[in-house]
Amino acid sequence: MIDYPTLKIIWWLLVGVLLLGFAVMDGHDMGVGTLLPFVGKSDLERRVVINTIGPHWDGNQVWFITAGGAIFAAWPLVYATAFSGFYWAMLAVLWALFFRPVGFDYRSKIDNPTWRKTWDWGLFVGGAVPPLIFGVAFGNLLQGVPFQFDAQMVPSYSGSFWQLLNPFALLAGVVSSAMITMHGGAYLAHRTEGAIQARAIRGATGAAIVMVLAFLAAGFWLQSIPGYKITSPIDPGAMPDPLTKTVVREAGAWMANYARQPLLWLLPALGVGGALLTTMLLRARRTLCAFVTSALALLGVIGTAGASMFPFVMPSSSMPAASLTVWDSVSSHLTLGIMFWATVIFMPLIVLYTGWAYSVMRGKVTAAYIRENEHGAY
Numbered sequence: 001m002i003d004y005p006t007l008k009i010i011w012w013l014l015v016g017v018l019l020l021g022f023a024v025m026d027g028h029d030m031g032v033g034t035l036l037p038f039v040g041k042s043d044l045e046r047r048v049v050i051n052t053i054g055p056h057w058d059g060n061q062v063w064f065i066t067a068g069g070a071i072f073a074a075w076p077l078v079y080a081t082a083f084s085g086f087y088w089a090m091l092a093v094l095w096a097l098f099f100r101p102v103g104f105d106y107r108s109k110i111d112n113p114t115w116r117k118t119w120d121w122g123l124f125v126g127g128a129v130p131p132l133i134f135g136v137a138f139g140n141l142l143q144g145v146p147f148q149f150d151a152q153m154v155p156s157y158s159g160s161f162w163q164l165l166n167p168f169a170l171l172a173g174v175v176s177s178a179m180i181t182m183h184g185g186a187y188l189a190h191r192t193e194g195a196i197q198a199r200a201i202r203g204a205t206g207a208a209i210v211m212v213l214a215f216l217a218a219g220f221w222l223q224s225i226p227g228y229k230i231t232s233p234i235d236p237g238a239m240p241d242p243l244t245k246t247v248v249r250e251a252g253a254w255m256a257n258y259a260r261q262p263l264l265w266l267l268p269a270l271g272v273g274g275a276l277l278t279t280m281l282l283r284a285r286r287t288l289c290a291f292v293t294s295a296l297a298l299l300g301v302i303g304t305a306g307a308s309m310f311p312f313v314m315p316s317s318s319m320p321a322a323s324l325t326v327w328d329s330v331s332s333h334l335t336l337g338i339m340f341w342a343t344v345i346f347m348p349l350i351v352l353y354t355g356w357a358y359s360v361m362r363g364k365v366t367a368a369y370i371r372e373n374e375h376g377a378y
Helices: 004-039 043-053 062-074 076-085 087-106 113-143 167-191 194-222 253-260 262-283 287-309 333-360 367-372
Strands: 147-149 155-157 226-230 247-251 312-314
Touching: 004 043, 004 062, 004 113, 004 167, 004 194, 004 287, 004 333, 043 113, 043 167, 043 194, 043 367, 062 076, 062 333, 076 087, 076 147, 076 155, 076 312, 087 113, 113 167, 113 287, 167 194, 167 262, 167 287, 194 262, 194 287, 226 253, 247 253, 253 262, 253 287, 262 287
Parallel strands: none
Antiparallel strands: 147 155, 226 247
C-alpha cells in the first residue's frame, strides 16, 4: 500500500483535479448559461444556445457532486468546517442550481414569450451565481476564515454571510465569474455559427480581458495580505490533529512557495497567457483550440490558488493553530488508500464515457436543426 504521507499529497492533487474537471466541464455549461440572455436575441437563437449544452449539462454536473464527495471522504474536517462556515453561501449556490434542471426541462414546454424569457433568466442565474460564489469563497480562504475548534474538535464559526462579501473576496469572485464566462463563450463559439458565434466570441473576449485584469490585480493585492506559515515541526505521517502545530500570520507568506519553487510561476503565467491566447484564437475562428487554451487558463488560475496556499487548505483567522492543512485534516490511511484505487479504476472510465458522448453529439447546433426538432429539442 502507498505510504500515508504520499497519499495525503496524492489526494490534495486529486481534489484539485476534480475541482478543475468541474470548472472545465460544468464550467462551460455555466458560462453558456451566463451568456444566454445576451447572445440569443430571439427565441430561436436562445434555443440554439441552450441546445449546445442540453445533451451534456446533467452529466457534467457529476464533476461537482464527485468533487464534493471527495472532499467529504478525503478531508472530513474541511468538509464539516466549510459547510458550517459557508452555510448560507452554499445554500445560495444550491438555490441557483435549482433553476438549471427545471429551466432546461420546462423552458420550451409552453410557447409563451413571457414564460420562456423568465426561464432564460433562471438559466442565467443558475450559470452566473455559482462561479461568483465559489470565487468569493476562495477569496475568503486566502484571507483566513474565522473558525476554531473546541476540546472535542467541534468547529465553531464566528463570521457572517455579509463578512464574506469583502473587497478582496469580491475581486476573486470577478476572476472566477469572468473565467467561466470566457470558457463558456469559447465552447459556444465552437458549437454555433453566424451571428450567435460572433456574439459569443465578443462575450468570451470581453470576459477574458476582465479575467486577466482582475487576476493580476488580485495577485498584486495578495502580496500585502497576511498569509499563513507553519512554524512547528511537521510529521507528514502522523494521524490527523490540526491543534498540534503552531501557525503564524505574516505578510507575503502566500508567495513563499514561489520563492522556493520558481517553476510555480508557470501557473499564473498559464492563467494569463491562456486567456490572452484564447482571445486571439477566437478572433481567428480557431474555436476548438480556443476552448483548449481556455481550459489551460482555468488550470493556471486554480493551480495558482492551490500552489499559493499549500499546504494549507482552510486557514483560520481567529485561531491560526486550528488551520486545516494537507497533513492534519485528512481521513485515515486505509480510507485514502481504498479511495485512491477506486479513483484509479473509475475515473478513466468516466473520462472515456464523457469523451465518447461528446464525440457522438459533436457538430454545430443551427436554427435549421431546432426547426426540424421543434418538439424534441430543448
